Amino acid sequence: MSEPKDYLGHFEEIVLLAVMRLAENAYGAKIRQTVSEATERDVSIGAVYATLDRLERKGYLKSWQGEATPERGGRAKRYFRVEGAGVQALNDTNGARNRLARGLDFGLDVA
Amino acid sequence: MSEPKDYLGHFEEIVLLAVMRLAENAYGAKIRQTVSEATERDVSIGAVYATLDRLERKGYLKSWQGEATPERGGRAKRYFRVEGAGVQALNDTNGARNRLARGLDFGLDVA
DNA sequence: TTTATATGTTCTACATTCTAGTATATGGAA
């Protein structure tokens, strides 16, 4: 019953959370923007897609083709959704961290 | 006023937390054990030292020579302590994650 | 009916981090 858990890298975790948060609206460009805001950093679009692709390959999320933006047109969007295994990985990653951080007082905002 | 923040890798974060938690007793072998328990995984000692060295190079922690184990002897320990910059990095890393996870309901244990 | 432009994705390459494994050092005990 105890497979060695699978942990996410830092950026993988951030991207996966962004996809979750964006829900119905999770596609590359938007994900990039969300990640950029949360990290307060410029994040290249290539970095985001490379990570999305890896996460999909691992079965943590799934993607499918959508439509282009109605008004302005342009290339069609590729939407993403987090799969159960992704939620699991998110929880495992968080679990290990929490076991260590629990009770530690260094101003960690947990809110 | 806003330097681009510096984020920790997954394992770096884990190791840094372990050093904090171990306080006066933070040296390689013990850190490895603590990390191994928290992650429920076999962690090689080489992985731990490589990460400790990197963290020290970045100024996130500091190390100094201690004594050998009184009873059994053996090589002297190298103790580690987290520096202010390390706490800062821990908080920044956590901050970005929290901005994304806040309000998201997927069973994340925050306790 | 071309051309421009905004929107969005794919590809490629390199840097950094992760990780295991092996070698090395050293103090006390036999």
Next chain:
DNA sequence: TTCCATATACTAGAATGTAGAACATATAAA
């Protein structure tokens, strides 16, 4: 003086992080 337990240092390859340029395409404008 050899052995053993305790610990750290080194090396190399795999995985992850990251940027940038190239490519694709639907509408609007000329």
